[in-house]
Amino acid sequence: MGKVLIWFVIIISTVVLYCLMKVKAESDELYEELMKKHFYGRSDDIPASDKTEHLKVKDISKNYNRYSALRGVNLELEPGLYGLLGPNGAGKSTLLKIIAGILRPTAGSILLDNEPVSKLGEHYRAMLGYMPQDLGIYPEFTAKRYLLYIAALKGLTEAQAKAEIDKLLEAVGLSSNAEQKLKGFSGGMLRRVGIAQTLLCNPQILLLDEPTAGLDPQERVRLRNLLSALAQHSIIILSTHIVSDVELIAEKIILLREGQIAAFDTVAGLVGKSTLEDVYLTYFQKEA
Numbered sequence: 001m002g003k004v005l006i007w008f009v010i011i012i013s014t015v016v017l018y019c020l021m022k023v024k025a026e027s028d029e030l031y032e033e034l035m036k037k038h039f040y041g042r043s044d045d046i047p048a049s050d051k052t053e054h055l056k057v058k059d060i061s062k063n064y065n066r067y068s069a070l071r072g073v074n075l076e077l078e079p080g081l082y083g084l085l086g087p088n089g090a091g092k093s094t095l096l097k098i099i100a101g102i103l104r105p106t107a108g109s110i111l112l113d114n115e116p117v118s119k120l121g122e123h124y125r126a127m128l129g130y131m132p133q134d135l136g137i138y139p140e141f142t143a144k145r146y147l148l149y150i151a152a153l154k155g156l157t158e159a160q161a162k163a164e165i166d167k168l169l170e171a172v173g174l175s176s177n178a179e180q181k182l183k184g185f186s187g188g189m190l191r192r193v194g195i196a197q198t199l200l201c202n203p204q205i206l207l208l209d210e211p212t213a214g215l216d217p218q219e220r221v222r223l224r225n226l227l228s229a230l231a232q233h234s235i236i237i238l239s240t241h242i243v244s245d246v247e248l249i250a251e252k253i254i255l256l257r258e259g260q261i262a263a264f265d266t267v268a269g270l271v272g273k274s275t276l277e278d279v280y281l282t283y284f285q286k287e288a
Helices: 002-038 092-100 122-126 141-152 158-171 187-199 217-230 267-269 276-284
Strands: 055-064 067-077 080-085 108-113 128-129 205-209 235-240 252-257 260-266
Touching: 055 092, 067 260, 080 092, 092 205, 092 235, 092 252, 122 128, 128 187, 141 158, 141 187, 141 205, 158 187, 187 205, 187 217, 205 217, 217 235, 252 267, 252 276, 260 267, 267 276
Parallel strands: 080 235, 080 252, 128 205, 205 235
Antiparallel strands: 055 067, 055 108, 252 260
């Protein structure tokens, strides 16, 4: 009976070990396949993105059957940080997806330096950094492997990517977790990976959809400091329903209500002698 039990344990252990090795092999194989598809054979002579001067959202509307997610949205944006505030369902995510080129508007257009972005193609996409609310990840990839894959999609060579990724992981406080698999990351850690992938390739337009969700206070401060520095030369739109995320760093605030611009002004212009939290509640108390 004892020998049978020992052999049973050995067989089970072998099967478990084989399964683990197979999962790792499949993960490695997937990684190599993706890298061959997007990295290998690329030239180091990839032109840097041009400096962005002016992004215009012109008469943007988006309808889903009888529901209007956006109605006649107009914005003119120059380098700086813009806080996009509004309750859930106001149309914030829809607006960011249209600017990112993921959704087509029902009416209106997005212009970059007076050129429709629909005609700019790859040139426009190379200037974008977009962080959606829900990140699509490969759970068996490490943080570094995942970022290498995203870098390949963005057109960086492997040499360029490795140097940049190390800096970005340090910037978001994940240097010590670079070789850890994403499936073991907390929600806040995954948001930081998402922030890092958004910053790859030094984008001139940053679109961040609820980037602080799941971040602790220390990491929120780290993100605010990072975005403040980037806003010197990039157009950044930070979508959130948490007023404190943008009150201290945004140059202007976009208040979106029921798919329309309720207000677009500097923090000082909106607040006066009040607080941004009070202004937000005044505009959205019925939705709260």
